[in-house]
Amino acid sequence: MKTTGTTFRRAGTALLAATTLTALSALSALPATAATAATADPSRGGAAWHGTWAASPQAAAAPFGPNWSERGFDNQTVRQTVRVTTGGTRARIELTNRYGSTPLRITGATVARTAEGGAVRPGSVRALTFDGRGSVTIPAGGTLLSDGAPFRTSAFETLTVTLYLAGPTGPATFHFFSGTTSYRAAGDHRADVAGTAFTETDSSWYYLSGVEVSGGAHTARRDSIVTFGDSITDGVGATPGADDRYPDELAERLAAAGSPRAVLNHGIGGNQVVNDTTWAGEKGIARFKKDVLTERGVGTVVLLEGINDIGGSGPSFPGGPTPEVSVNRLIEGHRTLIRQAHARGIKVIGATLTPIKGSFYFTPENEAKREAFNAWVRTSGAYDGVVDFDRAVADPADPDRILPAYDSGDHLHPGDAGYRAMAAALDLDEL
Known part of the structure; x- marks a missing residue:
């Protein structure tokens, strides 16, 4: 692998x-x-x-x-x-x-x-x-x-x-x-x-x-999916032991639709796209080569990462602040990941960043960065497809906040219902 x-x-x-x-x-x-x-x-x-x-x-x-x-x-x-x-x-x-x-x-x-x-x-x-x-x-x-x-x-x-x-x-x-x-x-x-x-x-x-497995109905096809990101991909906020992370829910949804696929979770809580951290893994643009591009049979990657780059420069980031990241630098980090994937023939689905209002990451400046980055994800055409996780879990009455029914309680990480809503937002045909 x-x-x-x-x-x-x-x-x-x-x-x-x-x-x-x-x-x-x-x-x-x-x-x-x-x-x-x-x-x-x-x-x-x-x-x-x-x-x-x-x-x-x-x-x-x-x-x-x-x-x-x-x-x-x-x-x-x-x-x-x-x-x-x-x-x-x-x-x-x-x-x-x-x-x-x-x-x-x-x-x-x-x-x-x-x-x-x-x-x-x-x-x-x-x-x-x-x-x-x-x-x-x-x-x-x-x-x-x-x-x-x-x-x-x-x-x-x-x-x-x-x-x-x-x-x-x-x-x-x-x-x-x-x-x-x-x-x-x-x-x-x-x-x-x-x-x-x-x-x-x-x-x-x-x-x-x-x-890894072999001998199953799907081992000869290049159709596995990697979900790449931070704690929201890792499943922080989901019920422990219940396998209710959004990648788990996606795998179950694919199987229920008659299109079973391997879904590999390469999220790391606290991980950033462009900054290394003392505890949350190498930066995404470095570990992507080791964690994603070496997986056998991968055809698609769902890319959801950047909220720790935006919020990590503040005092609430565990382990101490990391260097501030501009929206342009975060975008260039995503472009780097897209280039790495495309060089291996892997399709990239870009994901918008989910709401942070009420969480320890929320400031007007961080919210402005999140909204600017999400606008780029939706409109740039840089990805092969887009999933709008932001709108999938946002409260319609206050779109900068996670819907209470989807909130794990910290106003940053979805709970089980929120992760199910994220999995439901993915277009299976795009995958």
Whole structure:
């Protein structure tokens, strides 16, 4: 999936059907390195792979309080749940050490079908391999794919990926806002069915940046959709664990319309188009190449980003103010993203910025910038299509404010109903 930085592929050999700790330990005794595993790519053997779930990586940070990224892991097992948007007959995971300063040792990994809490469904635990081996080392800056595995998945099924990290990892590459629960246990519990050992919880994803499938009805087509943006794409304000972000709602809407497609969420809360931040990821014009252009099978990207560029220069931006961004500079940032996408044959749907009145970002100056930028989105002709998220969620009686029924409560992020309205605003024919 990834081709930027230090990137590696995995051979599409069988995922082992080991479900006992003995078998998993035997696999872990066979080391692999990302360098050796890079020699084979399952796609060269004719398997058509595409992403079915994704999360953009971030460097270790704690903008809103402690999390596991700062210290990383040491003789611990981390169990993470993700919901895929399309199905297939084979699956593989993507792991990343993009922001690590030292090599990352994955002692072992499993995939299973999710049950309640930190538990998984009996009989579903499968050991993942890397170039036929049970463990792998990912260099600092590197990203890799596991071997392709015979593991049938269905659209909107929730999977559990478990990683055992036997040695100290140092600060962890992660995705801060997951909107779901991750679990941690002391020692090696990758083969556990019960969740009793997983006594710690967190709301981020660690090292896991993608799930790919092959063998489904749509894996040979270039029709996947990436949603790219900030916290409103990431789903801040949606009910945790309910999968009600606007990209989730879009995937469900496409399936209900008889046109199921993979929808990959590459939003990062707090992210900006033209400024790097200390906690919210690389600027959009830099990470777009790594997060979007390396996804397999993508045909369209929905681009919703810029409100943090507008509001980030004020004192309310977490981590401290970032340099002020003019409307013209924000527009040029979007033009850069459009050029990057078009160079790869990817269609771009531009989105207007949603209302901010009543939020900590609102000032007359910021509102004037938002309105000027939205006018450009609607009229410039720079995109292949436009979705007016602003008007989709605005209060008709006060168009600078989110409709109360759509507001999560902070007057900046939509709630579940607002995200459904955003998904409904997209023209499926344009996609």
